[in-house]
Amino acid sequence: MSLENDPFLNISYSIINPYIEDWQKSNRKVVGYYCTYIPEELLHAAELIPFRIRATGTKDTDLADIYMVRFTCSFVRATLDLALRGNYDFLDGFLVCNSCDHSRRMFELFNLKVFNRENFNKKVPQFYLALPHVITDEGFEWYKKEVEELKEELEKAYQIKEITNEMLLESINIYNENRKLLRNIHKLRVQEKPKLTGSEFLQINMANSSIPKDIANQELNRIISALKSRKAIDVSNKKRILLVGSIVDDIDFTQLIENSGAFIASDFLCFGTRNFNDDVQLVNYDDPLENITKRLYYRLSCPRMMDDHLRRLDFLKEEINRAKVDGVLLQRINNCDLHGCDNMLFTHELKELDIPVLNIDREFYQSDTTRLQTRIEAFIEMI
């Protein structure tokens, strides 16, 4: 069975898709967001589609360069570029949290330059979540209040009488199911004879973040059935790689790696394991919002959480064993200080495991393909 032209995976090639168009035809809303630290279940309970902003396929950032200096992240610049060209005009809401210095400033730029541009007359409500940078009890209380306030803002903005506990519980079930399905697919990749490539897995995750979750769950079930009956991929001549670092939302990059003699057996990416590793634990049925917030706050973190590096390192070590990895590929998009410094520490710490590590920087769009390919091929040969 081939996934090459699978309609679900094909969603990953474009920004807008037929599911979103159908959804909006019945006057239902779509809210764009950048980072997995936002409470998707809450949006879902409000009958909104949380749509993860991507810049897939963007090759330059001419328009965005006017507003963002060249020291900024080319991924975020590319998303702004798309938005300035109207590709995100379908959004009915925009939720930003202070994940990183590049994306958090999109709140102001979208407000002033995207949603306020000439001939764009739609009123797009904007929301902001202030997330602590450390994991503490006090920080949790802060974030819980932030999420509660967001709930009220959503109710007001979209004239929802109340987002009830029942609605939240239903959303939690759908999202937990979604994460379970992704973990099941991940297992099919991690195994010795994998059923899908790292690039296909990335596509599945991207598509999953771009459509209603109940439909996504049906699609993921279908994909799992198809994968189970699929012949295993021959990776006997390839090196098994753990891919770590900045956002990857374009298979150009993963294909570059997998065409260089590697197989991406696992990852530590936000369009990957970081997003589905933890479920919402329903410890308190009277306060499902608290449970949602707990998962978000205490889950496997990204480097924006400054006191949680060791837990991230432990995850890498576990995943290296679990996926029987031959080498670790640390990568960051240029100007990403968060992943750059986390990768710096990983580089030294992983030496203890005696596992080959390559630490590279890149631009979001594949402007330096040959340089990257040479370095990756040399790394694979060295392994």
Added chain:
Amino acid sequence: MVNRVEMENRIIPYKMLYEAVASTQGLVDGILPAHGIPSLKLGLGHIKSVMEDFIVKAGEGLPIIGHHFSFPTEYLYCFECVPVCIEATSYFLAALLPNGSEPYYDLITNWGHPFHTCSSQKGTMGMTLDDLFKFEAIITPTAPCDNTYASYPFFKYHKNIPLITPDLPFLKAEKSYRYHAEEIKLGLEKLGKVIGQEPNYNKLKQVLEVENQVTNLQMEIFELKKATPCPVENMFNVMAAAAQIYLAGREEKLEFYRQMLEIAKFRYKKKEHHAGEEKIRSIWPYMIVFFDLAMGEWLDRHLGMSILFDIFNYNFADPINTKSDLETLFYGMAKKAMEAPMTKQSAEFYYPFIETCVQLAKDFSADCFIFTSHLGCKQFGSVPQLLREALRDEVGIPMLLIDLDVGDARFASEKIIREKIKLFAQTLL
């Protein structure tokens, strides 16, 4: 028995700084006329005596506490300690040493620190990697930028230095001040446990009262800067930034501001400009160039360009109420910390920053803005064009944007920067 030399060697860069300050002061005193660049002469004198005191205290074995500039130095004076501002140390050395902090930037970059992170932390990280600093603990708020959350874990995870991180929310609201107040209190208690001291809040109050007096003097100087010509020389900006850290909470800082206020008043009455004629009044909404200490003086003398403000010099924080209970005290401390230069602008939306800039331009009759877009500061990477448009539309003045690293001349050299400013100035005259 404390081994004084061994103890002093926990802060070798401070010894380097002391030597650099002392020799620069010697040169300044020997070369400049009696009234030449008073802010430099006075500032270096005060900083030299404080550095001397720090070295003596380190020799006595007091704990060396590293801190981020967003955690005001004076708050650490509830302990008997030697405070070391991670960022200020890198940049003060960049200003005073012939090769700046470059060897230390290179050390940590070679270790894997990304080239695009902030040089203000790179310098001290390099020095710590080389064991020139031996910190008992480091305290930093979780602000103002990605560099902070990204770079500080190095101290904890590689050098095993206890790292205390009071959370600072990215939101300006009443609840934020209360939250950060609690975080500062918990942070100081935690720090006290690490170094084996109880926080002395009475001593802290005395120190904060000194700072309150300084704030009043600062406001008087700000007010005088509205005059044309500006009665304060550009070098004051550099020395005020250094004083903010090194003289924090001390009588020397009060004395420095008193002296500078007197000089400013004298010049104001006589309508006198430090370097002859003021031709252009500029505001630098972001940082000045730390590796080029002489740039301010060059602007004054060669272009007649005043720097009315830079980001470390438009601080309009309220004084802290030291007369009430501890809760009120911490609330005031949190508010002041969140309103501190750069922390304020980094930890809120751009709108107030742009409004403040427009208002400053109007109130202080600025002719232009010069925005130094610093490689490390991604949190400001999306504002220059918005600010440029606001200044053009609301005040009718231009803004020059320069990409650089304010602490590393190898990114954009002093020559390149000066040339850009010179060409820009020609378009204004």
